[in-house]
Amino acid sequence: MMRSIAWLLAAFTLAVAPAGLASDQHDPGILVPMDRDTLRGELAASEGRVLLVNLWATWCTPCLREIPDLLTLETELPASDFRLLAISMDDAYSAGWVTEFKAKHFPSLVSFINAEVDMDTLVSVIDPVWNETLPTSYIFNREGEVVKKVQGKKPIAFFREQLVAAGL
Amino acid sequence: MAACNTMQTKHRSALKWSGSRFSIVAAAAMLFIVDTSAPHAAESVAASAADRRAQAPAVAVTEDGTVHAIWFDKGAVGEADRKGAHVGGGRHSHQAFADLRYARWMSGEAGFSKSIRINPEPGQVWGFSISRPVIATDDNGRIHIVYPGNGISPKTGKSVASSFYSRSIDGGQTFEAPIQLNADADEDLSALIMGGLAQAQVFTAMAVSEQGAVHTFWLDTRGMTESMRAALYYRRSDDGGAHFEDEVRLQENEQCPCCQVSALTEGPSSLFVSARQITGDNIRTPTVMHSADRGESFGAPVETPGTPWRLEGCPLKLTAMATTPHTIHSLVHNGAEDPPGLLYARAAQHDLSFLPSQKIHPEAAISDSPAMASIGDTLLAAWHAKVDGPRRIFYRFSLDGGESFFPVQTLATGESSVGYPALATTPDGRFVLAWQENEVIQVMYLEAPRQGVALR
Secondary structure, eight states, rough: OHHHHHHHHHHHHHTTTTOOOGGOOOOTTTTTEHHHHHHHHHHHHTTTTTTEEEEETTTTTHHHHHHHHHHHHHHHHHHHTTTEEEEOOSSGHHHHHHHHHHHHOOOOOOOOEOSSSSSHHHTTTTTOOOOOOOOOOEEEETTTTTEEESSOOHHHHHHHHHHHHHHH | OBOOOOOOOEEOOOEEEOOOOOOOOTTTOOEEESSSOOOOOOOOOEOOOTTEEEEEEEEEEETOOEEEEEEEEEETTTTTOSSSTTTTTTTOOSSEEEEEEEEOOOOTOOOOBBBBOOOOSOOOOOOBBBOOOEEEEEEOOEEEEEEHHHHTTTTTEEEEEEEEEEEEESSSSOOOOOEOOOOOOOOOOHHHOOOSEEEEEEEEEEOOOOTTTTEEEEEEEETTTTTOOOEEEEESSSSSSSSSOOOOEEEEEOTTTTOOOEEETTTTEEEEEEEEETTTTTEEEEEEEEEESSTOOOOOOOOOOOOOOOOOSSSOOOOOOOOOTTTEEEEEEETTTOOOOOEEEEETTTTTOOOOEEETTTTOSEEEEEEEEEETHHHEEEEEEESSOEEEEEEEEETTTTBOOOOOEOOOTTOOOEEEEEEEOOOOOEEEEEEEEEEEEEEEEOOOOOOOEOOO
């Protein structure tokens, strides 16, 4: 109950805050290739907000079931205090049809796609010991520190609790 | 087959020893010291071309010493999104439109032959590093291959992924037209699987006896519900792959649907299969099943030891096994360990009573992608892992059937992206190691230490 109240307070507070930062206003119709430098840049640009990095793939059914909840969080919370950074772990060479897939199922999702030679090379920027299990999410506090690693599909209430704990 | 192609050769003389311990009784570390003779690595050769994107190698060796390698080819470097048009125009995400390539390294040759495509038409292979092809040989020189392929179901008209088998009876010069192992499913599970497939019968395993009995297994979405658990199917050939019996539904929908199965034979009658079972609230535990009658019947699955790993997601973790006389060995990733990594355990073949598991690479911050092979009592385990830098290939020998292991060794591979080892054995008592390095398949011989220091 207390967590729910905390969440509502946080959401209300943030709802009246100025929304939108220019740095991550990517077109959801484009799947942006992401290499290690791009990821580092996006992480740096997200500091000052609570950040949820979500690793997903079109072949990961639990990932696809989780994304609507993450989009709900993104809708509930102002971009000035929260950012959802989704990264597809699909092969960058198949970005064309992954874009089509995303446009059909999650048209509002702003997502990048891994452009490194394998998944581990990219994710090592955040987590050098990732075990290549999907979905995996990382929650960063406003100082840009990872405060929670989440593996497997979790309910939206779980994410709400973790975001509050991260300083939202 | 065409003459040897241009191949890259790399020198692998520098092997780094890490000071790891594989300790059941920590105080009794060094048990025997006869002579410190380090295993040596020869030069590696590339099986795939440098300008192609190759993944997921598998290797086998025939009695004449020829090394046979297969891998997924995902196109030319720099070639984007060639996919989609080859299987009825279906374009969706679960499919990975790749090819399966084969090449051989004949005794006395400097390296591999020019590769050939196994799948009849380009793009027919569902190719991921975590759903590997499998290659095996028998004493008659036949080469057997299973792999995951794309298709359109004749029953639903929807895109599916299926398991395919092909063989060569001329030493790898040609391969027979692949046959689909699984029957076509009636159900359209597109809404359940979501990613674009109506059914999936993949993550295939194969074991081939010396006499040529071919045992194939795959994970199957038939009967899948919201709990997202796969069934385990089995199909066998008793005549070297010329004909197959009908498929058998070996286990109901209790298996992790994205964790590749492994299988091996021991002698003419004994057969083992390992899968990752889901129990309770998404606990994903590797199991081993045994058949003592050439696959006519199987005992109940026995869990391998380890911390229960709960995950509502895609572990993407294959199992690995090997046998030494009277013993079965298991090497599996466990995401519930801290840090997550590979657990080794062994059991007597007759009762599958596993001894407590041990980390194969205690110093690793993460270890995964296990492979094992054996010759007599000599056991070799290989995997990829990170210690304090980039991901590397590591391996470890046991000369006494897994009772003690030599220290972990690192394959010197520079700064490139390295992973996904595969193993085979040669008739003259050596091991063959293949791996993926910057999307080029590399292969080399490994020799077990004749004697030396083992840590118990």
